[in-house]
Amino acid sequence: MDSLRGPARSTVVKTLREYLEVEWEVRRGSQRSFNKDVMKGSSPRVPQQDNFSDCGVYVLQYVESFFQNPIPSFHLPLNLSDWFPPQRMKTKREEIKELILKLQSQQQKQKQQQNEEENCPNADSLSSEEPEIQETAPSQLLLSPERLHFTHCAPLI
Known part of the structure; x- marks a missing residue:
């Protein structure tokens, strides 16, 4: 084809x-x-592209059409020029674009969730025991840049 x-x-x-x-x-x-x-x-005669950039889109549509609308007879010559309407290629491109954007969004959400899980303590890993309270000398309360560490666990508003 x-x-x-x-x-x-x-x-x-x-x-x-x-x-x-x-x-x-x-x-x-x-x-x-x-x-x-x-x-x-x-x-076989198949729907034709009018540019040099849609080969892959046409191959995808040929495969999809082959399974959705099987060829009833393979008697030669095989004419499938009306196998799908020409405007189908425009909708096929849009479907591919939407699928790529959807997959990108899902991947970003998964990556964000993974980052949050790595940076935030998990409720299952927290001990149910009460923390031990220790006295701290005032000199130890001074915060230096090396001692500051912020972890973002909840969305900022």
Whole structure:
């Protein structure tokens, strides 16, 4: 399936045949031919992109369409040019954008929660015993920058 309808379609099928022959020999230890008589190849007509940047979006849509609307017959020539409407690509891009932003937001929330858990004591780890009260000399109460340590455990308002 070629969304650009490039001139090298015949070489793609030839390359796939050669790959399958090598893969068969490596995995099975024997030789097998995947020539035109054994494995037919064709380049079906599919919805076409009008730029050089949407290849990946079209591949995703081809896969999605293949599973949602399976090809009823593989008789050649195969014409799938109306497989999905052209405006589907605009909505596909928007869906991908929304998914990426949603995943980014989830990741940021998880990272923030992880940072808070690392910086704040967990209620389970706190001892239920009352703290021991010790007397402190006034000279020990002076705070130096090295002794100051703030941990942010609750949102600031």
